[in-house]
Amino acid sequence: MALLRVDQLKVYYPVRSGLLRRTVDYVKAVDGLSFELQHGETYGLVGESGCGKTTAGRTMIGLIRATAGEIHLEGDRIDRLSGRALSRYRRDVQMIFQDPYSSLNPRKRVLDIIAEPLRNFERLSPQEERRKVRDFVERVGLHPDSVYKYPHEFSGGQRQRIGIARALTLNPKLIIADEPVSSLDVSVQAQVLNFMKDIQREFRLTYLLISHDLGIIRHMCDRIGIMYRGRLVEEGTRDDIFEQPQHIYARRLVAAIPNPNPRQRDAQRERRLQVEREYEQLREQSFDREGKPHPLKRLTESHSAALL
Amino acid sequence: MGQAVLQIEGLRVSFRIRGNYYSAVDGVSLAVHRNEVLAIVGESGCGKSALALSVMGLHDPVKTRLEGSVLFEGADLLALDRRELNRFRGRKIGMIFQDPQSALNPLMTAGRQIGEALDYHTTLSAAQKKRRTLELLRMVGIEEAEAVGGRYPHELSGGLRQRVMIAIAIACEPALMIADEPTTALDVTIQAQIMDLLKELQRQTGAGIMLITHDMGVVAEMADRVAVMYGGELVETADATTLFERPLHPYTRSLLKSIPSLQAPDERLHVIRGMVPPLHLMPTSGCRFQSRIDWIPVSAHEERPQLREVEPGHWVRCTCYREFALAGNDSS
Amino acid sequence: MWTFVLRRIAIMIPQLLLLSVLIFILAKMMPGDALTGQLASHPQMDARTLAEIREKLGLNDPFYVQYARWIGGLLHGDLGLSYIHQQPVTTLLGERIGNTVLLSACTLLFTYLLAVPLGIASGRWTDSWADKLIVGYSYVSFATPLFIFAVVMLFVFGFELGWFPTGGSVDIQVAKGSFGYYANKLHHLLLPSLSGALISTVGIIQYLRSEIVETKLKDFVKTARAKGIPETHIYWRHILRNSIIPIAAFLGYEITGLIGGSVFLESIFSYPGIGQLFLQSITQRDYSVVTALVMISGVAALLGTLLSDIILSLVDPRIRIERQ
CATH class of the missing domain: 3.40.50.300 (P-loop containing nucleotide triphosphate hydrolases)
Incomplete structure (x- = not known):
């Protein structure tokens, strides 16, 4: 258990507004x-x-x-x-x-x-x-x-x-x-x-x-x-999340982590911009009508992501 | 390396605490070149931070004593009075602060705060200033320049605020930018965007950037050269790749080993013994870091270690780094 | 904005109703009534006539009836009859309320005229001799009660030096409406309002000073310096504007304080305003006047806080009264 x-x-x-402070x-x-x-x-x-x-x-x-x-x-x-x-x-x-x-x-x-x-x-x-x-x-x-x-x-x-x-x-x-x-x-x-x-x-x-x-x-x-x-967009083991992020938001987050090796700086930046472009493209379909993550879908035993 | 835009020589910044002066910056010499990011x-x-503030003349004039020289375009900034200093501040030197929330005036619109920098350093007409303000907003990656320019700081997100701060700093195309922890208050994705923006602006203008940070990740992503400070002194300077691959000073090495993202997961982090002594208890003779390492006999320390060039462009203030490197095991 | 003002006014109605009940109960609980006060001046009145008059005036009705009658009149702008002065309270107030408003406005003006420059000087040049002098002044006047200070002022400048009149709001002999009339009125105003201002200014000076000292250390002031703005402009544009906001908001609350202060000032300077009338009415048990005055100051206090909120929302963009 x-x-x-x-x-x-x-x-x-609640957000209140108006003459009677009604919850709007x-x-x-x-x-x-x-x-x-x-x-x-x-x-x-x-x-x-x-x-x-x-x-x-x-x-x-x-x-x-x-x-x-x-x-x-x-x-x-x-x-x-x-x-x-x-x-x-x-x-x-x-x-x-x-x-x-x-x-x-x-x-x-x-x-x-x-x-x-x-x-x-x-x-x-x-x-x-x-x-x-x-x-x-x-x-x-x-x-x-x-x-x-x-x-x-x-x-x-x-x-x-x-x-x-x-x-x-x-x-x-x-x-x-x-x-x-x-x-x-x-x-x-x-x-x-x-x-x-x-x-x-x-x-x-x-x-x-x-x-x-x-x-x-x-x-x-x-x-x-x-x-x-307000919701999970992806869940998994450390390796799932950092090695194989699936949702574009997770990938964007992981790509933004600074690379500690200055020699890979340009490659890292390239990758980051690439993910950023994908994010712009996939943004609409990656979230629901309210702009929130879809329900989590199980990908493996340990790994799930909010994909359609 | 380009030509030096800022040359600091023997800078000592001392604060008065109960009648005595204690040096927060103690004899620092360094240079920032065109097209270069020097991380401190x-x-x-x-x-x-005391170093950055004193270059800009932003220290408390009553409680602070400055010695040494800060040369910028042939003038010693430390010798100038406020009025003369204002010929450089905001015009030739731009500054970006850590927390854009508190660094922007809550009662002025973003556009107004950018325009203000133009008021004092240019002879543009009102209409030209307006146009330039919008242009600056677009330069820092704000598409809806008109709308954002009309908003007050509290109506903007953290990332937008920091972009506005950067627009203020670059308003008069400075030759030098001082960025004091510019990404610390921001989320990781915004942090990456701001780092990219600063690099891009530098590519366009060729300005030198002095980047003050505690974040080794930001250093690895942005810096061309790195100067590591401990106890008011530079303990090691090198180009970024060298510093990350062959750190020599015990402090630099310890610091790098204590950062979670630089270690394999689950590996024990390195802990530096003790803590940074407060200003008035900082040892004035001997290596300032010696009390915090225990794998080198005290006798091995020099009385007053100097910065020495151990390979081209790599300076270390430590005599025992060789033994240290040989000892190999630097866990405490 | 208007929704906000309307809502605030709507909230004021139950507050005022509660106030009116409180005032009414307190007035009724006080020993004696309007007639007891009159007994002193008409000792020949016997108990029977007294009872008749009481009956006629409705003073024997159950008190909810009396309250209903009183509040009903209030809503029609009828504040009742002063038993002492034998005229409607509205007429009685009409003459005096103008004087009090004038005195309060004048006091307020002097207060801010003194406080703002002194507060700024003190906050900008902290620890200078000027600052020490100003802080010293504020300690002294903080410790001085208004009524003692006013009496001293009256004695020195009114009686001893004879620079200012010692009572009234205007001399009787000057013709109404002439220039001399207004000058004379102003002459009468100066001493009481200055006395009031010299005391009430202290709070604002101290407040402004600490606001400035605090704002000076804010990060955005550093940003302004880093922009290369001359120091004087930094003070005007960045430090002062941000420090003065709470002071501006103070204005509304200040009005409440002035009503209290006018009781002392008007009594000491024999200035015919509602403050003086208030004190008189209490000693003479002229309850219809007392209750009316308490109601009026209640309304003024509530309007004052509303004014403060409106000022605040106008000068500080962070406080936006929701627009719809």
């Missing part, structure tokens, strides 16, 4: 998104700004209410949960945020930041709590005594690790990471990405990694879904 |  199953998820925001239209941020996450894998949700990936992530964690569709965690439907079941879900799914500078409360000590989820869900004595927090801080590679410091005393990479430690305290099954390293320098990025891989093994985590950076997605993910205007 | 690469705090 899949760990997480998202089925025809829709998140619409909807912004369809997520419009029929479906995918499954298997235990222990890293699934990458990638797309350009405005494609709905962040809204999708926030809906899955329960920060935004779904307009329609279903979300199942280990077979239990969770988008309609309440009470105890919801609280279990909130322990099982944790989030790592993009900006380690604004996602940690500057007035709280690291101890209080990391202990917050524990205090919400578990009754521990202060001694137990402190022991547990120090343990987690050490496991994310910081000195145990740093629990008495404040966020501003840490670098960006260290802060992101504090955020991760907080997410780990309740022993979650799934971690949703929305652009976890995009505000960090490359060398610090490397630190955090390596670290995420280490704890994945150690805590047997499943990741949903949301990012616009195809380099990071390729490095981290087993399977990838490319989002465009 | 490094992580935040390496001094690349």
Whole structure:
């Protein structure tokens, strides 16, 4: 059974107008998104700004209410949960945020930041709590005594690790990471990405990694879904997506990745322009009347694309 | 290589922090030539942005001290007052900023902001300026020039805004363009378009481009030559192919190994030990990078390493790079 | 745009209705009524006559009937009768409302005339001696209550130096309509409005200063410098226009503040406006006047905020009131 199953998820925001503020239209941020996450894998949700990936992530964690569709965690439907079941879900799914500078409360000590989820869900004595927090801080590679410091005393990479430690305290099954390293320098990025891989093994985590950076997605993910205007336009393993993208939008995205070899610069540029021309030609037939991707069609066991 | 349009000699940019001056750029010398893209690469705090801003005279005049010289068309830009500087800024030197959202005035239409550059540097009539504005918009790949010119920045997409920024920069056909992270705020497909556009404009005008970036992918796609900065100094310069194929300075090598898209998937990324020290804690003697590598004995470092030309056009500020290359294993 | 204005006005109706109920209830809850106030001046009145008059005036009706009568009159522009002055409230206000509008407009004018140049100077040359002086002034006047400051102004420039009249809105002897009449009126206006402006300008100076200081650091100012625009033009075209927007929007809200300020100013300078009347009416329990005045200032405040929103949408293209 899949760990997480998202089925025809829709998140619409009303657009109001006129004298009586009637809803005249909807912004369809997520419009029929479906995918499954298997235990222990890293699934990458990638797309350009405005494609709905962040809204999708926030809906899955329960920060935004779904307009329609279903979300199942280990077979239990969770988008309609309440009470105890919801609280279990909130322990099982944790989030790592993009900006380690604004996602940690500057007035709280690291101890209080990391202990917050524990205090919400578990009754521990202060001694137990402190022991547990120090343990987690050490496991994310910081000195145990740093629990008495404040966020501003840490670098960006260290802060992101504090955020991760907080997410780990309740022993979650799934971690949703929305652009976890995009505000960090490359060398610090490397630190955090390596670290995420280490704890994945150690805590047997499943990741949903949301990012616009195809380099990071390729490095981290087993399977990838490319989002465009609220839906998946293509889904497959890393090799499917990067070696054999099928939908023109996916091909265009992959072709836009800078080639790290300056010698192939001209060839790369030629290829990019070629794909761009194809994109202009195929644009109409590649999307439906609303300009959104067609339903996904299965191409191989692992690979599907929104082709007619 | 064409003739040099910009020649920076021994530039030192120091900021005043609680009464003391600390150098964000410490003795940088480099040249940008016609038809050339010189990329200045490094992580935040390496001094690349301070370098770009001081060339344009955009630093805070009260808290900043500039030393050295920045020669452009025979004039030392550092010695000029603001009025004299304005003969060059916007006219002979154009600048493109990272975030086109905040770099455009929200209360002026795109066309007006392009026209403004023409107001001060040309004697065109109103009608000619209008025509030139539309022409510029088309040059940066905007088909509906008339419509876009009449819109306000918030009515444009990120890609269009950056195109408008570029139109402003090239309005007076500058000999030099300074692009400070021009693609960082953009989506990957737009990023590719903007890179292609800059290259195309350069082909047409022959302008030299100084590209400030942290993104090695952009460097690989665009740069002819690369200058790597660390701790306010140049640590390595070479042509792009050489730099990617034979990086010599430990910092350059570490940096390249830490980038996910340059590694095989699943391969462990290289992590540089520690972090870039803040300005006031930057070591002033010895190799500035030495505390962040541990595979070279400290004794192997020079007291004050100089940039040395190790092969034609390839300069490295490191004495131990040979041992380093021999050691082969540079994981930490 | 017009849809927006219409909708805003439509929203104002329930707001005003709520206000009117509140005012009515408060007025009724206050001890005594209009007649209690009159007792002081007519001590010979006995309890029976009093009860008769009460009955005649409808003061014994259930209060929803009284409210309905009052609101019905209000809709017809009938604000009731002042028991003290023995004339319709509308007539009573008619004379004074013009004076108050004049005083408020004058105060507003002086406020902005002072605030804009001072705020600009202070924001442009931060940490200069001029800036320090301006900031010092704003601290002092921030700490000074308007009514004390106004009394000092009146004492020094009115009584001691005798430069300005110490009361009234115009001298009786000058002929209405002549040039002298208007000059005289202006002469009466100057001291109260300047006193008001010197105090109320502080908020705007501080606001403008911090806006400018903030705008100076914006990226688009860097772009403008990179274009090679002279510094003076950068200030006018880029920094100032962007900093002045919130100030322009302030204008509408300022109107609300002025109504409150006019109570002090008019009372201290014996200036015959609605502010002075308001204070008098409260002390004399002339409720029909008090309720009418509170209603009027309520309407003015709501219109002021509407004005602010409209100004904002006109000067800032990012705020577009939907066009259809």
